[in-house]
Amino acid sequence: MNGIAAEAVLPVQAKLAATVVLVRDGAHGLEVLMIVRHHDIDVATGAAVFPGGKIAHADHDPRLDARSSGLAGHDSDRRAARVAAIRETYEECGVLLARPAGTTALLGRDRQDALRRCWQQRQTHTGSGFVDMVCDEALDLAVDCMLPFAHWVTPQASPKRFDTHFFIAQAPAEQVALHDGSEAVDAFWVRPADALEDSAQRRRTIMFPTLSNLALLAQSGTVAAALDAARSRPLLRIQPTLTQRADGKRVPTLPAGAGYPALSDELMDRVAR
DSSP states (O other), rough: OOHHHHHHHHHOOOOOEEEEEEEEEEEEEEEEEEEETTOOOSSSTTTTTTEEOOOOGGGGGGGGGBBBBBOOHHHHHHHHHHHHHHHHHHHHHHHOOEEEEEOOOOHHHHHHHHHHHHHHHGTTTTHHHHHHHHHHTTTEEGGHHHHHEEEEETTOOOOOOOEEEEEEEOTTTTTTOOOOSSEEEEEEOOOOHHHHHHHHTSEEEEEEOHHHHHHHHOOOOHHHHHHHHHHSSOOOOOOOOOEEEETSSEEEEEOOOOOOOOOHHHHHHHHHH
């Protein structure tokens, strides 16, 4: 009996996941790409998020070792996380951090369109279609263009848990973001401060980890500043806890020294359970 009770309280194992914070310099400052999750998706339903998702088996495909700049020196899971971040971003909004093999410039709009026409129907959620595309089209994944931005793990009490690696990268200048219509129903560029205000005013649903990273990103006014901040900031493993407020609702709480700006009362009300 005691064994059964002890087993019942064990936390759900966190699944490895990755996401990309794609940024660009807009007319009024730094902008970040966000997508809106489909309402039928069982994770972050209807929420505005950064493109990303779970690591697939194909993200470990050894063929990608020769098709990626910047994978050397990372263990298997961290290599797969970087591949998954690029793959998920391509599958969800069409932006591909890649180059023609042997070149230095990222893909432009014409090549992006050609790949979409040829490969869109062959993409799979297992990642195998993406790997085939990279190899058959002689592409080189631009892993070296991404910098670690954050590392978050879902609280132990949650029924679904993810161990998520966030990366930041400047968006390819010529490519256009288009939502896939399946997992994502919208894709849009927004100033981080405006996204926070949209959530506070209940114009968009944004989850706590995304809100926190938007607040962190809002401290930078340009792409260059955001990338410099990511390089200089210690990469900490952030695992929030759930704290009960005086009104009885539970709110996520960051560990001491996490390095994140405090969210407003309006935003915390939005994430209270």
